[in-house]
Amino acid sequence: MAYTATIEEENKEIARRYKDLLSVTYQTLSKEDKELIRKAFEVAVDAHKEQRRKTGEPYIYHPIAVANIVANEIGLGAVSIASALLHDVVEDSDDYTFEDIERLFGETVARIVNGLTKISRLSKDQEVSIQAENFRKMLLTLNDDVRVILIKIADRLHNMQTMDAMPQHKQLKISSETLYIYAPLAHRLGLYNIKTELEDLGLKYTEPEVYTDILTKIKESKEQQIKYIEEFSNYIKNTLNKEKLDYEIKGRSKSIYSIRKKMLNQAVTFEEVYDKFAIRIIYKSELSQEKFNAWKIYSIVTDSFNPNPKRLRDWISQPKSTGYESLHITVMGPKGRWVEVQIRSQRMDEIAEKGYAAHFKYKYGREKESGLESWLNKLKETLENPDINAVDFVEQFKLNLYAKEIYIFTPQGEIKSLPKGATPIDFAFAVHTDIGLTCRGAKVNGKLVSLNHTLNSGDQVEIITSKNQKPKVSWLDHVQTARAKSKIKTALKENQKIVADEGKEVLSRKLRHLKVPFNEKTINQLVNHFKLKTSHDLFYRFGNGAIDNQQLKNFVSQRSNAIYNFFRNTIKRSSKNIPENKNNELTDKFDLLVFGKEEEKLDYKLAQCCNPIPGDKVFGFITVSEGIKVHKQNCPNAISMQSQYAYRIMIAKWIDSSQREHKVTLKLTGIDHMGMVNDVTKVISTSMHVNIYNLNIKGGQDVFDGQITVGIKNNLQLKKLIEKLKKIDGIDKVTRLNN
Secondary structure, eight states: OOOOHHHHHHHHHHHHHHHHHHHSSSOOOOOHHHHHHHHHHHHHHHHOOOOOOOTTTTTTTEEEHHHIIIIIISSHHHHHHHHHHHHTTHOOOOSHHHHHHHHHHHHHHHHHHHHHHHTTTTOOSHHHHHHHHHHHHHHGHHHTTTTTHHHHHHHHHHHHHTTTTHHHHHHHEEEEEHIIIIHHHHHHHOOOOHHHHHHHHHHHSSHHHHHHHHHHHHHTHHHHHHHHHHHHHHHHHHHHTTTTOEEEEEEEEEHHHHHHHHHHHHHHOOOOOOOEEEEEEEEEOOOGGGHHHHHHHHHHHHHSSOOOOOOEETTTTTTTTTTOOOOEEHHHHHHHOOEEEEEHHHHHHHHHHHHHHHHHHHHHHGGGGGGGGHHHHHHHGGGGOTSHHHHHHHHHHHHHSSOOOEEEEEETEEEEEEEETOHHHHHHHHHHHHHHEEEEEEEETTTOOOTTOOOOOBBBBBEOOOOOOOOOGGGGEEEEEEEHHHHHHHHHHHHHHHHHHHHHHHHHHHHHHOOOOOHHHHHHHHHHHOOOOOOOOHHHHTTTTTTHHHHHHHHHHHHTHHHHHHHHHHHHHHHSSSOOOOSSOOOOOEEEEEEETTTTOOOOOEEEOOOTTTTEEEEEEEOSSSSEEETTTTTHHHHHHHOOOOOOEEEEEOOGGHHHHHHEEEEEEEEOTTHHHHHHIIIIIISSOOEEEEEEEEEEETEEEEEEEEESSSSHHHHHHHHHHTTSTTEEEEEOOOO
8 A cells, every 4th residue: 555644644643653652661761861862863853854664654763663662672771762763873864973973972872873883784685604794793792782782683673564565585585584693682682572573574474375374373263262261260260369369361372483383393283283372370479479479379270280291391490591580381271282371470571571671670770771781791602702704603603592491500509501402511611611621521410421411401510620631523513502612613723733833843854854945935835735725734734644754755756846846836826716715614624525423424416506615514405316415504495494304404514534533443462561551541642642432451361452442533643553552561463453
């Protein structure tokens, strides 16, 4: 329908919307607060007076709507409301600069508007990898002021609410970005209502038919739902009234997005989703009696209806890190239907609805927004490593967003919150970086477990450390938290530098022996000869034994050949055209694609839709007729494949074959003596820096016979290890077994 309002009608509507904004603010506004907001409103109206939205409406409707979300749904104060009104002023108007905003509104508002302007200036039509870089820049504003992110989420919500006038391709792009970044971020910040609306609107534009179908069915079952809530309530009202509890019972439908997710994950129809709505019991209580009353209501509900013991969620005894508190149980209700019952006090309900603002209203009183920054320290951990590439950054950040939380106890009884699926390594890094870096083993509830053991809520974990322990590449496959991943990668790079320094000395010595000068020219020739990228790569491969003496001798003999020099120069020139791989993790050399946690070599084809190259972040997709197809993680088809065919997705990654470990079993025989096992392990772990996976040595009658399984990177390293083992006093024979 065409937009037809007159200027006079528009002015009345702008004034009405502004009054509504002031009337719905969650925080109590002082006279100074109202003056600040009024001034921001007048500047915004002036700056946007010539602008229209795609619908034809005045552009000022948008900043007022964003300010309304900030004031009412997120519940922030006057500074944030003013910043929301001004968030597009500098970007869209030639009449106002940051200096003007600072002069008119002060440093804080100017800083927030500056942060929002930086985000909006990022190009709108970009690949996912560039979107990821933009997202990283957006998150870096956390270090300036967290309100930038909160207002940006409000901005995105209003854009999603008013996207009907946009072309379909833009709707799809903005919706995908919303589901990929903004909804998980809103979830992690405790903005559950906004997160739900963002997800539903995202589904509306990415899968419109599915969205409309589920919405229609929810509306059709609304009357039935109201009747069912009344029936359920009648069973327990008498008992609740007898206990003189002040309460109300509400019904709440599950979101369209969560119903769709359940239908996909469980392969069921809409009718078969058993808990499409929840019943919420909200009670009034003094703070000291909240927990007692929650469990009293739990007892009353479970006296009337049988609970599902697997579906108890107690976030009252241990609130979520977002501040969310509630007791969730699933019971068998009337007519044999499962119903989720949420039990919470009015205070808890306010925190669940408002997130941040209510959390701080109760915790800090009139301090309002001053405590926000301290509350977000956990999210800032991901920003500690600015060197990580952008796609990795987003993936790591997302690890901390939607992850369900578990609660782990230290030996002293302190509680640490970790994402579901976390391992002892995650816990070690959560306690302290040094404990994580020197983690050698772990005891869970007093029992020794492997470092890839999955922790459960309530476990008590003790970390065993050793000053000789160093992080391993394999740890990256076993950790869930962004903090642990970041720290491990940093440590591995430092360790790689140590090996490279040793390799530099080895290379210098070998070249001197071969009468070849150790200088920049020789190093560049070696880098080109072995098809590497940097001198660091070269030194590292000499340090870990990936390049042996014979390969070096071959280079020296070819180097002296004039014909070879001609071809070498040609190779050197052409090598400059090789595109630089920016997905560097621990090395620039990616020459092997492996699949699954076991890192198997399998046959595959590269997908035409995204053309992955060595080093790209990829995944395998099992096709019906063409075997495994490899796609980039940011492939345009990735979201649909991962959501519709999750069971056909395979983990895949490019690796440097020179860093890949191969398990080799060696048989040792000889004359036994005191300390023999210690001598063997010392050579393997300390002298050769090789991992031991299994050790079985039997002694008796002065002789011993043993087997040891080690992680070897290449044949040269294996030969060196065997030679060193043979030199141990008492060792008679070392042979390699066929595993």
